Amino acid sequence: MKIATWxxxxxxxxxxxxxxxxxxxxxxxxxxxEIKVTDDLFPHAELQALGYRALVAGQQTYNGVxxxxxxxxxEVARRLPDDDDDxxxxxxxxxxGGLTLVNVYGPNGQEVGSxxxxxxxxxxxxxxxxxxxxxxxxxxxxxxxxxxIAPEDRDVxxxxxxxxxxxxxxxxxxxxRDLVAWGLRDSLRLHREEGGLFTWWDYxxxxxxxxxxxxxxxxxxxxxxxxxxxxxEIDRDERKGAKPSDHAPVVATLAD
DNA sequence: ATGGCTACTCCTAGTAGA
Numbered sequence: 001m002k003i004a005t006w007x008x009x010x011x012x013x014x015x016x017x018x019x020x021x022x023x024x025x026x027x028x029x030x031x032x033x034e035i036k037v038t039d040d041l042f043p044h045a046e047l048q049a050l051g052y053r054a055l056v057a058g059q060q061t062y063n064g065v066x067x068x069x070x071x072x073x074x075e076v077a078r079r080l081p082d083d084d085d086d087x088x089x090x091x092x093x094x095x096x097g098g099l100t101l102v103n104v105y106g107p108n109g110q111e112v113g114s115x116x117x118x119x120x121x122x123x124x125x126x127x128x129x130x131x132x133x134x135x136x137x138x139x140x141x142x143x144x145x146x147x148x149i150a151p152e153d154r155d156v157x158x159x160x161x162x163x164x165x166x167x168x169x170x171x172x173x174x175x176x177r178d179l180v181a182w183g184l185r186d187s188l189r190l191h192r193e194e195g196g197l198f199t200w201w202d203y204x205x206x207x208x209x210x211x212x213x214x215x216x217x218x219x220x221x222x223x224x225x226x227x228x229x230x231x232x233e234i235d236r237d238e239r240k241g242a243k244p245s246d247h248a249p250v251v252a253t254l255a256d
Numbered sequence: 257a258t259g260g261c262t263a264c265t266c267c268t269a270g271t272a273g274a
Contacts, residue, residue: 061264203261
């Protein structure tokens with residue numbers, strides 16, 4: 001079973017690349033972030049043609065998450081407990097293939113100390129509360145998505161330049177450690193120890209070419225799932241070529 | 257030294273992303 005996460009930065013703009021990648025990769029489950037489309041305009045037909053059904057928590061212009069599956073999926077939650085109906089669409093929880101799958105698009109935070117930064121930290125506090133109340137690390141849990149947090153120095157192209165900056169500030173890194181402490185493993189680090197494994201590169205300044213990236217997209221697994229995880233890959237080729245997302249997909253393979 | 261792109265919108269400038 002292959003589980004993937006990809007911030008596509010607009011599913012409508014990215015549809016040709018998404019469908020080509022799905023045909024080539026054939027993942028069983030795909031968590032998408034930043035689909036930037038309302039539920040009624042989600043491209044169900046194009047994805048159904050490739051054998052995927054979709055759960056969608058969409059929003060106009062900003063945010064929006066979806067889960068694509070080849071098999072059955074049951075929606076469990078589409079917002080944090082204390083979010084109201086028009087809250088930012090950043091969460092989708094489903095039961096898929098015996099797993100509790102938590103698809104996360106973490107707030108960016110804009111700038112350390114800003115209102116959006118406070119929202120980011122509070123959003124993660126509430127996500128942690130959701131996990132505490134509604135899930136157990138003793139069960140098969142997959143939490144994945146664009147967390148907008150680079151957890152360690154080796155996850156940043158220039159840690160000294162980034163230290164204290166958005167996505168790499170100490171409170172944000174603590175958020176990531178809190179998720180791990182709750183009972184999740186950073187799946188990529190089960191297999192790879194080296195630095196330079198990035199999932200996002202700024203569109204500007206030729207950042208991809210220069211290797212100026214961050215690892216902010218993650219697949220976290222509870223121990224029972226981690227034990228089945230045989231490989232984790234970053235499809236960095238998806239950052240190349242015409243009209244790429246600024247994020248690359250991450251794909252975890254689980255043994256049956 | 258700075259910013260360098262992309263995608264969105266009751267669109268052609270402003271906001272946001274990260």
